[in-house]
Amino acid sequence: xxxxxxxxSSFSSRSNTSNNSDSTTSSGGGGGGRRRxxxxxxxxxxxxxxxxxxxxxxxxxxxxxNRGEIVLNALESLERDMQILDNMAGQLPQLSTLEICLLSLxxxxxxxxxxxxxxxxxxxxxxxxxxxAFSAAIGIGAEYTGKVAVADGKEIAAxxxxxxxxxxxxxxxxxxxxxxxxxxxxxxxxSATFALVAxxxxxxxxxxxxxxxxxxxxxxxxLVAVLAAAVASLALQETRSYCSRAIDVGNRRFAKSGAxxxxxxxxxxxxxxxxxxxxxxxxxxxxxxxxxxxxxxLLPGAVLATKTIIVASIAAPQSAxxxxxxxxxxxxxxxxVALKARSAAVCDTYANQGARxxxxxxxxxxxxxxxxxxxxxxxxxxxxxxxxxGGPLGVLGQVVSVxxxxxxxxxxxxxxxxxxxxCEVDSEAAIQAAGTLALEYEEGGEDPVLRPLRGVWELxxxxxxxxxxxxxxxxxxxxxxxxxxxxxxxxxxxxxxx
Numbered sequence: 346x347x348x349x350x351x352x353x354s355s356f357s358s359r360s361n362t363s364n365n366s367d368s369t370t371s372s373g374g375g376g377g378g379r380r381r382x383x384x385x386x387x388x389x390x391x392x393x394x395x396x397x398x399x400x401x402x403x404x405x406x407x408x409x410x411n412r413g414e415i416v417l418n419a420l421e422s423l424e425r426d427m428q429i430l431d432n433m434a435g436q437l438p439q440l441s442t443l444e445i446c447l448l449s450l451x452x453x454x455x456x457x458x459x460x461x462x463x464x465x466x467x468x469x470x471x472x473x474x475x476x477x478a479f480s481a482a483i484g485i486g487a488e489y490t491g492k493v494a495v496a497d498g499k500e501i502a503a504x505x506x507x508x509x510x511x512x513x514x515x516x517x518x519x520x521x522x523x524x525x526x527x528x529x530x531x532x533x534x535x536s537a538t539f540a541l542v543a544x545x546x547x548x549x550x551x552x553x554x555x556x557x558x559x560x561x562x563x564x565x566x567x568l569v570a571v572l573a574a575a576v577a578s579l580a581l582q583e584t585r586s587y588c589s590r591a592i593d594v595g596n597r598r599f600a601k602s603g604a605x606x607x608x609x610x611x612x613x614x615x616x617x618x619x620x621x622x623x624x625x626x627x628x629x630x631x632x633x634x635x636x637x638x639x640x641x642x643l644l645p646g647a648v649l650a651t652k653t654i655i656v657a658s659i660a661a662p663q664s665a666x667x668x669x670x671x672x673x674x675x676x677x678x679x680x681x682v683a684l685k686a687r688s689a690a691v692c693d694t695y696a697n698q699g700a701r702x703x704x705x706x707x708x709x710x711x712x713x714x715x716x717x718x719x720x721x722x723x724x725x726x727x728x729x730x731x732x733x734x735g736g737p738l739g740v741l742g743q744v745v746s747v748x749x750x751x752x753x754x755x756x757x758x759x760x761x762x763x764x765x766x767x768c769e770v771d772s773e774a775a776i777q778a779a780g781t782l783a784l785e786y787e788e789g790g791e792d793p794v795l796r797p798l799r800g801v802w803e804l805x806x807x808x809x810x811x812x813x814x815x816x817x818x819x820x821x822x823x824x825x826x827x828x829x830x831x832x833x834x835x836x837x838x839x840x841x842x843x
Contacts, residue, residue: 444483444762447479447483448480448483448755448758448759449755451476451477451479451480451751451755452476452480452748452751452752452755454472454475454476455472455473455476455477455720455747455748455751455752456744456747456748456751457472458472458473458747459740459743459744459747460740460744469724469743469747470724470725473720473721473724473747473748473751474717474720474721474724476720476751477716477717477719477720477721477750477751477754478717480713480716480717480751480754480755480757480758481710481713481714481716481717481754481757481758483713483755483758483761483762484709484710484713484754484757484758484761484762485710485713485714487706487709487710487758487761487762487764487765488706488707488709488710488761488765490765490768490769491702491703491706491761491764491765491767491768491769492703492706492768494699494703494765494768494769494771494772495696495699495700495702495703495768495771495772497772497775497776498692498695498696498699498700498768498771498772498775498776499696499699499700501692501696501775501776501779502689502692502693502695502696502697502775502779504598504779505595505599505685505688505689505692505693505778505779505782506689506693508594508595508598508599508685508689508782509595509682509685509686509688509689509782511594511595512591512594512595512681512682512685512686513682513686515587515588515590515591515594515678516587516588516591516675516678516679516682518587519583519584519587519588519591519674519675519678520675522580522583522584522587523580523584523671523672523675525576525577525580526577526580526581526584526664526667526668526671527668529573529574529576529577529580529664529667529668530573530577530661530664530665530668532569532570532573532664533569533570533573533574533577533657533660533661533663533664533665534661534664534665536566536567536569536570536573536657536660536661537566537570537654537657537658537660537661539565539566539657540566540567540570540653540654540656540657540658541654543562543563543565543566543650543653544650546562547559547562547563560649563649563650563653564653566653566657567637567638567641567652567653567656567657567660570637570656570657570660570661570664571634571637571638571656571660573660573664574633574634574637574660574661574663574664574667575630575633575634577663577664577667577668577671578629578630578633578634578663578667579630580667580671581633581667581670581671581674582626582629582630584671584674584675585670585671585674586622586626587678588674588675588677588678589678591678591681591682592677592678592681592682592794594685595685595782595783596782596783597783598782598783599779599780599782599783600780600783633663633667634663636659636663637656637659637660637663638656640655640656640659641653641655641656641659672797673797673798676795676797676800677794677795677796677797679795680794680795681794681795684781684794685782688778688779688781688782689779689782691778691781692775692778692779693775695771695772695774695775695778696771696772696775698771698774699767699768699770699771699772699775702764702767702768702771703764703768705764706761706764706765706768709757709758709760709761709764710761712753712754712757713754713757713758713761716750716751716753716754716757717750717751717754719750720747720750720751720754723746723747723750724747
């Protein structure tokens with residue numbers, strides 16, 4: 346994400362420019378009135394930067410009002426962007442040369458019957474309905490193609506939503522496992538505190554108490570602290586496992602064929618990798634838990650009370666460290682799951698947009714079929730054949746009568762081709778959006794998932810930058826106030842002297 350701060354005024358001016366430049370494509374589609382499209386990536390970036398720039402002034406009423414205007418402009422741009430593909434598809438010619446020739450020939454064939462066969466109206470009775478039915482067939486074919494594209498988009502959207510739901514489930518498991526870690530931190534901290542006060546409590550006990558009881562009281566606190574750290578370490582390993590699965594889910598499922606080789610593993614490689622992961626888990630567990638007891642045992646020249654305090658004091662920070670590591674892993678997993686959910690939402694949005702575009706297709710097909718039926722009915726009227734005996738005007742009336750509905754059916758078929766093209770474009774957009782579920786790793790090994798330390802540093806940088814900007818504004822304001830005060834003071838002095 347670009348982190349360059351952007352002011353609210355610059356975003357608003359850009360949004361107004363975008364509104365003016367897109368005014369020519371704000372109508373069309375299945376409904377009347379003003380159409381909207383969704384927010385583009387640049388507008389989203391400007392929105393985020395403008396919000397970041399107002400962190401210090403969040404309590405100011407004017408800042409909240411300006412932010413509300415920014416959000417409204419962003420949402421309007423978001424809705425406009427949603428229609429840009431359909432508008433582009435509507436502005437381009439969608440009928441192929443073959444389809445144009447076939448529709449033109451069908452209209453010409455329907456109108457040529459009375460001209461080429463004036464003495465045999467039965468040819469016209471067959472030729473005109475057949476031409477109208479042919480035009481309707483092209484429209485029905487466009488409906489079939491559009492409906493298939495919409496079905497593909499909806500199926501892909503359903504797969505992306507399912508993938509996002511699986512990632513959400515794995516993230517929930519990670520949250521459940523991590524929930525024990527704060528408790529372990531509290532227990533270890535309490536044990537470390539009790540280890541500090543244990544010598545004082547033991548001194549107050551009767552001097553005749555058994556040495557075994559005294560030793561047990563000394564060892565109780567470090568033992569509980571080390572066990573809490575061990576449980577926190579196991580929770581960390583399990584949390585990392587669930588978070589890794591949540592990040593990786595869908596990477597292979599939606600990866601392109603050219604990129605699948607990066608993560609492809611054979612069966613033997615998968616078994617070896619699972620075994621290595623298990624070994625690493627237990628090795629990390631031993632490395633994380635054993636240092637505190639070993640240091641307490643091997644510490645030279647220290648009494649038992651001092652050793653127990655040291656062991657408990659080491660175990661408590663270990664538990665806190667494990668908690669921080671668990672939160673970092675959860676932060677990455679949460680960011681990855683949010684990216685997957687956003688991609689699934691975009692994919693489903695485009696699939697629904699395709700369904701909206703296809704809603705008109707059955708109606709256009711029905712109109713084309715109605716024109717075919719009307720042509721078949723009009724040639725059966727008794728006065729149609731009599732028109733041929735009325736001279737050139739009668740023949741002209743026959744031509745217009747038998748060619749009107751085939752021509753209208755061809756127009757409806759052409760309209761269906763535009764809606765079909767919109768369905769295909771939206772389906773392709775849904776496919777491309779589904780491809781973003783597979784997080785693409787960069788060549789340097791970096792991935793688009795959040796890096797917690799970098800994220801914290803970036804937030805600190807933004808906060809400090811906003812604070813310095815606010816300090817600069819306050820300083821300028823104070824300068825103005827001081828100048829006004831000095832000017833008024835000087836004016837008062839001069840008036841008094843005069």
